[in-house]
Structures are given as C-alpha cells and as structure tokens.
Amino acid sequence: MNMTAVIQLTISMAIFGSVGFFTINTGIPAEELVFVRCICATLFLGGLWLITKGYKTEKWSKKELLQTLICGVFLVLNWVFLFKAFYAMEISIAISIYNLAPIFVLLLGHVFLKEKVTIPGVIAISICFLGSLLIVGIEQLQSWSLVLNSGLIWALLSAICYALTMLFGRGVTQLSTYALTWIQTGLGIIILLPFIHLDVFRGLSPTNWLYILGTGLIHTGFVYYLFFNSIRLLPTLIVSALLFVDPLVAILLDVAILDFRPAALQTLGMLFIFGGIIYTIVNPPKTTNSLKEGG
Template sequence: MNIAAMLKMTIAMALFGSIGFFTVNTGIPAEELVFVRCICATLFLGGMWLFTGGYKAEQFSRKEVVKTIICGVFLVLNWVFLFKAFEEMSISVAISIYNLAPIFVLILGSLLLKEKMSVSAVFAVIVCFLGSVLIIGMEQFTSISAIINSGFAWAILSAICYAMTMFVGKGITQLSAYALTFIQTTVGIIMLLPFIDFGVFHGLTGWNWFYILGTGLIHTGFVYYLFFDSLRNLPTIIVSALVFVDPVVAILLDILILDFRPTIWQTLGIVLIFGGIIYTLVKPSKQALD
C-alpha cells in the first residue's frame, strides 16, 4: 500500500469536506463564487500541467475533447447548484443529498445504457430515497415552491450533474487529469462570464476574500492536485473508502462550528443515505470475490 498516496488522498478529501464552511463565509452568490473557482483552478492546474511537462505527452482526439467539454458543463452546473443548496439549507443536509451521485449513475446506466439493475441496486435506491425524505422532512414536499425554497431541488440537481460528469467522463481515457480539469474549468469561465455581476465583489471584507480565494486556490487548485496525484497510485476500493472522509468532515464542521443540530429523523436520513451508498460500493466487491 502506498502510504504517501493514501495520506495525500485523505488530506484532499478532508479539505473537500470544508468547502461548505468556506462557501457560506464568502459573502457572494454561487455563480460568482464558481466563476472565481474556475479561474483559480485554470491558472493553478494549468501551471502545474506546464511545469511538470505533462502537456508534451497529451494525446488529443476530437471525440475526447468534445466529451470533456460536455463534462465541463455538468461539472460547473454541479458546483453552482451545490453552492446554491448551501445558501438554502444546512451543509450536512446538502452534502448528504449531493453524495447520492453514485446512485444516480446506477439509474442513468439503467435508463441510457439498458444496464440491468440488480435487486441490491434497487434496494439501495429505495433506501437512499427514504433517507432523502427523512432528512428534508415530508412537509417540504407539499409543493414545488416549498421544494425549491428548502434547497432540496438545488442539492438534487447538483447530485444529478455530478453523476452526469462521472457518466460522460467514463469514456475519457487518453487525456491526463490535468488536461481534463484545465479544459473543464476553462469551459466554466466561458459559461459563467455573461452572467457574472462584478458588483458583488465591492465592499467585501478581508475575511470574505480569504474564503473566496481559499475556495478557488485550496479547494480547487491544491486539492485537485493532491487528488489526481494520489489517484493513480491507489486501488479503487481504497479510493471509494477515502471518499467518505469528505462528507464526514463537512458534517462535523457543520455541527461543531456552525451549530447544526440534526433531528432524530434527519440523523436517520443521513444514516440511510450513506448506508445505501456504501452498500452500493461494497456489494460489487463482495460479488467479485465470490
């Protein structure tokens, strides 16, 4: 086992987990924050791509570049919707729903690729759905406006867009992780530029700028560097396990620093969601061993 790679991945996931705490302290809307994030990531990872000389070995194909651009659209929408969810609901609830992405990948595979869903997969989907209902509360599902105002719609959309990013990205094999992210964040800059209100950046405090730049440089630049650098040196099962460091840190920060106090039903909902996701990830491994 590569201990250095495990440590890098753990640090990356822990830092990812603090993004919600940073986001709610930036003082700017989701679109503008994602715009800054894309700029920082493009400069940081683009610089690393050039510095390491990785660009010299790239094999660009039209098909993969088009897929990467499509992934970029979904990735940026995923960020915008997640940050909008943070504006409307607690970080713990938003992160729990956001992590339903693997379940949506299962559903997309069944609908678009005609992949047959196993009984265990259907069971996981039902468990995660029940968890979502419990964590939000039945009263939030009485009308469309109630769902939107609760932030549930934004969180679900972020999970769906993240699932689409993973789903479309499966076919990208030649481009390096740096090239992939560089193209995606450049797409984000172009996408968001027409909608940015630069007036929101006026009157911000030093701490606002600390959290804004931290979200861009730390959570997007540095974290993605650690993530990609360690990913190639770790088996899939270890990566799948370490990914859960992200929501654990997010929920702990929400409870310890932002004073979020989940109800019994919300706690049960969180347990059901992550239980269903873990079951989905672990079950195939057990079947493979059999």
C-alpha cells in the same frame, strides 16, 4: 498499499469537506464563486501541467475532447447547484443529498446506457430514497413552494450533474487528469462570464476575500493536485472509502461550528443515504465505476 497516496487523498477530502463552510462565508452568490473557482483551478492546474511538461505527452482525439467538454458543462453546473444548496439549507443536509451521485449513476446508466440495474442497486436506491425523504422532512414536500425554498432541488440537481459528469467521463482514458480539468474549468470561465456581476465583489471584507481565495486556491487548486496525484496509485475500493472523509468533515464542521443539530429522523436519513452508498460500493454493478472525479 501506497501510504503516501492514502495520506494525500485523506487530506484532500478532509479539506474539501470544509468547502460548504467556506462558501457561506464568502459573501458572494454561487455563480460568481464558481467563476473564481474556475479561474483559480485553470491557472493552478494549467501551471502544473506546463511545469511537469505533461502537455508534451497528451494524446488528443476529437471524441475525447467532445466528451471532456460535455463533462465540463455538467461539472460547472454541479458546482453552481451545490453552492446554491449550501446557501438554502444546512450544509450537512446538502452534502448528504449531494453524495447521492453514485445512485444517480445507476439510474442514469440504466435509462440512457441500458445498463442492467441489479438487486443490490435496487436496494441501495430504495434505501437512499427513503433517507432523502427523512433528511429533508416529509412536511417540506407538501407544497412546491416549500420544496423550492428548502434547497432540495438545488442539492438534487448538483448530484444529478455530478452523476452525468461521471457517466460522460467514463470514456476519457487518454487525456491526463490535468488536461481534463484544465479544459473543463477553462470552459467554465467561458460559460459563466456572461452571467457574472462584478458589483458583488465590491464592499467585501478581508475575511470574505480570504474565504473566496481559499475556495479557489485551496479547495480547487491544491485539493485537486492532491486528489489527482493519489487516485492513480490506489485501488478503486480504497478511493471510494476515503471519499467519505469529505461528508464526514462537512457534517462535523456543521455541528461543531455552525451549531447544526439534526433531528432524530434527519440523522436516520443520513445513515440511510450513506449506508446505501456504502452498500453500492461493496456490491458494485460490473459496469459501474464507483470512482468519483474530485468535487
């Protein structure tokens, strides 16, 4: 076991667990925040790519480049929807639903790739579905307007886009992770540019800017550097287990700093969701890779 890699991955996931807290304190909409995040990641990781001279050993292919671009679209949408969910609902609830992504990988893999859904997969999906109902509250599902206002749609869309990023990224094996992320975040800048309103950056306080730059430089640049440096040196099962540091920190911050107090059924729902995901990791389908790309 490479303990340095374990420590790096643990630190990266712990830091990323605070992204929801940073997001709601930036004072800008989700689209503009993701735009800043893409700029910071492109500059930070692109710089590392050049410094390490990794670009000299890249193996380019049209197929992988196309897959990378498709992944980039879903990655950017994933970020936008997740940040919208943070603004609409408690961080703990949003991050719990967001971590349904591995379950959506099972479902989407079955629908589009004709992958077999095993009994463990069905059990995990059922447990997580029940957990989702409990965590959001059945009363929130009684009308479409309540569903929209609850933030549930944004959280589910973020998880689905995350799952699509994982599915389309399976076949990308030759490009380095630095090249992969640099292309995706660079594409994000292009995609979001027409939708950006620069007026939202006026009148922001120094604290707002601290959180904005922290989200871009720390949660994207520095965290991705630690994440990519570590996952290559660790077994998939260890990586999958350490990824739970992210939601754990997010929930602890939500409770300790933002005074979120989950109801008994919401707590049960969270346990169901993470229990179902852990069950998926312990009993993974042979064709499903449980390793996630950084969030």
